[in-house]
Amino acid sequence: MVPAGYFKKYVILEELDTGFGIGGAPEGFARFEGNRNGITLTLQIRRLREGTAPYTIILIYEKNNELGVLRAGSLDAGRMNGIFRRNLDYGAIHSLGMDPANIKYILIAAEHRERIFLPMVGICGRSGVWDESIRQRLLKKESGKIEKAEKENILSIENYKSTSEKPGEDQGGSDKNKIDTLSLERKLKEMFENIEPFLNPRHDYAWYKINDLAKLSNILFACNMKIPLFANPKILVGLFKYRHLIAGIYRSDRSRMNYFVLGIPAKDDSDGKPFEKICRWVGMSNPEYGDMSGYWLVYINLANGEFAS
Incomplete structure (x- = not known):
């Protein structure tokens, strides 16, 4: 109680x-x-x-x-x-x-x-x-x-005051401020449910269902990824309306680069981009989430903490 x-x-x-x-x-x-x-x-x-x-x-x-x-x-x-x-x-x-x-x-x-x-x-x-x-x-x-x-x-x-416009940006050039990729992957596996949100599973993605934004924010902060999740109203609206977000790790076979991916559910691709020009829309349908028809995905390079456009 x-x-x-x-x-x-x-x-x-x-x-x-x-x-x-x-x-x-x-x-x-x-x-x-x-x-x-x-x-x-x-x-x-x-x-x-x-x-x-x-x-x-x-x-x-x-x-x-x-x-x-x-x-x-x-x-x-x-x-x-x-x-x-x-x-x-x-x-x-x-x-x-x-x-x-x-x-x-x-x-x-x-x-x-x-x-x-x-x-x-x-x-x-x-x-x-x-x-x-x-x-x-x-x-x-x-x-x-x-x-x-x-x-x-x-x-x-x-x-x-905000000290960085880039998540994970290294202000002092110290290794202490680099993103801890291994810890990030481990914590996501330990704290969240592993899911496959899309109809065509891919081996280069690992996805997790996020229903606690504070917990995700704490994990990212502990791994030196400074993404202001709570400062973005469209993330909050997506979470409140559809009761979840998705997050995961993408390992590119082509470029050998690794990315953290955040997915914000929305009714459709006209429902407001949470990260403006750096989002990409991926459609899907699931009766469990009502009128939701897809996710806005944003990619963050784990090597330098920059958003991928």
């Missing part, structure tokens, strides 16, 4: 005000994780333009038929990516009159003296629509009580 207070919830962040993306609209997600001490809020963002000042992370929540505002901290967007993490203890949450179930919106805001821009918004409530009156609400000053509660009761803030 899961202890009271333990939960995990994901919210997709989408573009609201345009002009803040680089190479397309910014994308990202927020994750709430509850435990016995409080709630951890994590955001991962990509393709967000670096501003002259950090962005503000804002939570909008309902309390006694009114709206509450919590400015949870600042997000620096470096090299188009940003990661934010903050722990909120239950004492602080209760002092604000905030119930995690009543959080309506997560906002990434660019605040100025008389204007506020909202590059991204995550809608948590059941309404499924953005309420533009929230913007005017944010321009009003918050009460000293809320500011005091934030300063005294809420715990640590951690902000991170």
